[in-house]
Amino acid sequence: MSYLPKGLPAPVTETDKLDAPYWAGTREGKLRVQRCAACNTWQWGPEWLCHNCRSWDMRWVEVEGKGKIWTWTRCWHPVHPALKGHGPYIAVLVELPNAGNVRMLGNLLGDPEQPVRIGAPVEAVFEPHDDAATPYTLVQWKLAT
């Protein structure tokens, strides 16, 4: 059961494989981001080298799926054919304090009309799409219990 209806674009790994470890990780229920082996800077989204020290030695590190809502929006207007008639849904940009405060986008699970608070703690939920042509897993978020 996915948060949004079927028919939205399916994510695939980039042809140059830059983000392959991320997508492979989510299939295994692991949240991975980049960390520089030379200077320990966290980096997200992925890039080939470290923006802080230009080292090419970027590691993929598993991080705990815990964060805080940094900003959000509730979308009402259906901008994609698959969303017509669906109603509102919430997108949250989540900051990960355990990974250098990098940010990740996702949906906030639960009532789409719930009030949303910036700063609220959230936990990652892995949402598999096993029936896609190339199966993938999205990282979603729910309010921390």
Place this chain on the structure above:
Amino acid sequence: MAERSLRGKVAVIGIGETTYYKHSQSPDPEFILALKAILAACEDAGINPQDIDSFASYSNDRNDPSRISAALGCKELRLSNMQWGGGGGGGAAAVGNAAAAIATGQAEIAVVYRALAQGQFQRFGQAQAGGTVAGDNALINPYGIFVPAQRFALKIMRYMHDHGIKQEALRALAMASYHHAQSNPRAVMYGRPLTEEAYDASRWISEPYHLFDCCQENDGAAALILVSAERAKDFKNKPAYVLAVAQGSDHRNAARSFNAPEFASASFGPVAPHLWEMAKLGPKDVDVLQSYENFTGGVLMSLTEHGFVKPEECNEFLRLENLLAPTGKLPLNTSGGNLAECYMHGLELQIEAVRQLRGTATSQVPGAKVAGVIAGPMVTPVSTMILGSEETL
């Protein structure tokens, strides 16, 4: 070392527009719109179209300068310049790029143009069905975030939270554009005034943006003709001199997955100081301002980043009466702008700034000498410029 500056070296001597249409309603193909706008600007300037030798545009305009030059029978082609980046971020940069070419002897008569028939191509406000996505969009689109209204809602939501800004500040910005459009027969929203009640009752697009916080989608074209300051007085119109242009964005603005350090911004952090330095002016010197409204939140952050208002003063300052010509403290978007005149990717704002300096605007600020134009905010790169009358040189 000699000062490096464009200040006062180039002027706008011609402006032209097509009729502005709602999206999909242009009877002409996009290329014809481009030609008509350029010819109108030539007519306004009093130049022969054959004498245009240089072209500058932005946002991947589909109308190739080589084809335009051939179609118009131009004697020769010199500059063919395209500013990188999407949205209307490059509107002022295109003027700056053309002006830089003129000032450095690489161009003589340049046209800055933009033609847009969204109905004939992909609309900005709708995504295409199905398929797969890779790269940055793979981290965004599967969550239902596709279009600028949604992406930029995330920015202003955080900014409003950080600074305690209320919805009424956004509403005042929308109403200023609609108010000025009621005096402008060219405006698509001419005869369709906006009330506070109608704004409040309008549907959400992506919170905190109501329908009326969002620009239109339109068909049309616009063009400006630039020449050197030395030649500017040979033409019939009062020249509008380029006092400063700045383009760019802040540190790691394009970091993927919304990881720009200053994500909750309009991207003008380091850009606006370059503008004021070259202009040798400050925000208090600006008589009339056009500030690109893709969304009202972008205008608000553009104003704060340029120093027109402090973030914590937005609720107090952003009231309709302060934003109206002729007597407001900061007359804003005096033709109706992207919200209510036409979403001509902001080039209509540049043209309005020229009109204000000529004294021919439909909502004229009496005696305007310094006109600011802030191009599309919240993208990268962005750009911004100051035009001035002869007295400001």
